[in-house]
C-alpha cells in the first residue's frame with residue numbers, strides 16, 4: 001500500500017510546533033475531552049435525533065469497534081459517501097478512533113468518481129447510505145462491486161440488504177484503542193480537480209485541527225454557537241471553516257440541514273436558534289430573495305459566511321440590511337489556505353474583499369506567469385505555503401510536479417490581488433476548471449466523456465458567466481457523422497456514471513475550431529477563444 005505522507009519539511013514542522021500551531025491534538029482525543037467537559041450538552045441535531053457530546057463519543061466508539069471487527073487495520077482507507085445525517089459523524093469519528101482514514105466523497109458522486117477514489121486511495125471499505133434524495137446507493141455499490149470485486153466491505157447506513165449493516169455494529173470491551181500520531185495523515189479530502197479526476201489531499205491531525213481551532217477563534221465560536229450545516233458535510237468549507245469541527249472544538253451545537261433551500265433551512269434556524277452558517281454564492285442569493293417574505297424568525301443568525309466562489313460586492317452589500325447579520329467572506333481551498341474577512345472589519349472590506357489568511361505564518365506570493373512577484377496591488381497567480389497547506393497530493397507524482405514549486409509553495413490556480421491592508425481580492429483563475437455554484441469541474445474531464453460519444457469529433461468545455469450559478473458549463477462540440485442532439489449528448493453524459501453537476505448546461509455545435517496559422521493551439525488557448533467568441537456573440 002502506498003504510504004500516507006504529509007511531507008512537511010522537518011524545519012517547518014519544528015517551527016509550526018514551536019509557535020503553538022501544531023499542539024499534538026488528535027480527533028479522537030478531542031472528542032473524548034469534549035465528551036468529558038460538555039457531556040450532556042447537545043453536540044448534534046439531525047432529522048429527529050439529538051445527540052449529546054456523550055452520545056456522540058459513545059456511538060463513535062461503537063462504530064470504531066464495528067470497523068475493526070470487520071478486519072480493518074489502522075491506516076486502512078475507507079471511502080465515506082454520506083448525506084447530512086447524524087451517522088456521518090459517528091462514522092467519521094469512529095474511523096478516527098480506530099485510526100482508519102476516511103476518504104470523503106460527495107453524495108452527488110457516482111460510479112466513475114467512487115471507483116477513482118477507491119483505486120487512488122487503495123481503500124479497504126466503502127460506507128454509504130441506503131438511499132438519499134431518491135437515489136439508491138446500494139445499486140451504486142452493486143455496480144461498483146462488479147467493477148472492483150476486490151472491494152469486500154460495503155457498509156450501509158439504513159436497510160443494508162446483502163451488504164454490512166452499520167446498525168449491527170456493537171461495542172467490544174476487549175478492543176483497546178491506541179492513540180493516533182498527531183503528525184500522521186488523519187483523512188484524505190478531495191480536490192476541486194482542475195485537470196481530470198479529483199486528487200486526494202492528505203491532511204494531518206496537527207495541521208487540520210490548527211486550521212479549525214484558529215477559524216473557530218476568528219469566527220468567535222463559543223458553547224452557545226449553533227452552526228447550520230447547509231452544504232454537503234463532506235465539503236471542506238462546512239467541515240473546517242470553522243464548520244462543524246470548529247463548533248465541536250468550541251463545545252457548540254451542530255445542526256444538520258438535509259437541504260440548503262430556504263424552505264428547509266429557515267425553520268431550522270428558527271427552531272434551533274442557529275447563530276452561524278456557510279453558503280456558496282448562489283444559495284446566499286436564494287436566501288436573500290426569500291428572507292424578506294419569510295414568516296420564520298431568523299434573528300438568531302449572527303454570521304452568514306459566503307465562500308467557494310466569488311460573491312459579488314453588489315450581492316454582498318445586501319446581506320446586512322436583508323438578513324440583519326454580519327457577512328463573512330471566506331476564500332478557502334481543501335488543500336489548505338483559508339482567508340476570512342473578520343467580523344469587526346469595516347463594511348467596505350467585508351463587501352469588497354475575500355478576506356485575509358488565518359495564520360501569521362501563511363506565506364502568500366503573488367507572481368506573474370514567469371514566477372516573478374508582481375508589483376504590490378497588481379493581480380497575479382496566488383502561491384501559498386503554511387502550517388495547514390499541503391506539500392503534496394496522495395499517490396499522484398504528476399499532479400505533485402505541476403501543483404507545487406520547488407520550495408513547496410502550492411500553486412492555487414487563482415488570480416488575486418492584495419489590498420494595502422493585506423486582504424485578497426479574487427480576480428479570476430489561471431486554470432481551466434468551471435466553478436459551478438462552488439462545485440469545481442475539470443474541463444478536461446467533461447471533454448473526455450463527450451469524446452467517448454461516437455458522433456463527437458472534438459469537444460472543448462468552457463465556463464460561461466451565469467447570473468445564478470456564477471458559472472455554467474458550456475461544451476462546444478464538433479460533430480462527426482450524424483449530428484447528435486444536445487439533450488441526447490447530456491443524456492449520454494449521464495450514462496457515463498458521473499456526478500450530475502458535471503453534465504454540461506449548454507451545448508453549442510460548431511463546424512470546426514478556428515486554428516492559428518501554425519495550425520495548432522493549446523487547449524487552454526482554444527477554450528479562451530471559444531469563450532470570448534461566445535460572449536461576444538451574446
Ligand code: J2J
Nearest residue numbers: 192236237241307308309310330331332333334354426
Ligand atoms: C472566489 N473563489 C473562491 C471565494 C473558494 C472554505 C471556503 C471555500 C472552500 C472551497 C474551502 C472562494 N471567492 N470566496 O475549502 O475551507 C475557489 C478558488 C479556490 C477553490 C477551492 C474552505 N472560495 N474559491 O471552495 O477546494 O478557486 O474549497 O482555489 O472546493 O474555490 O475550492 P474547494
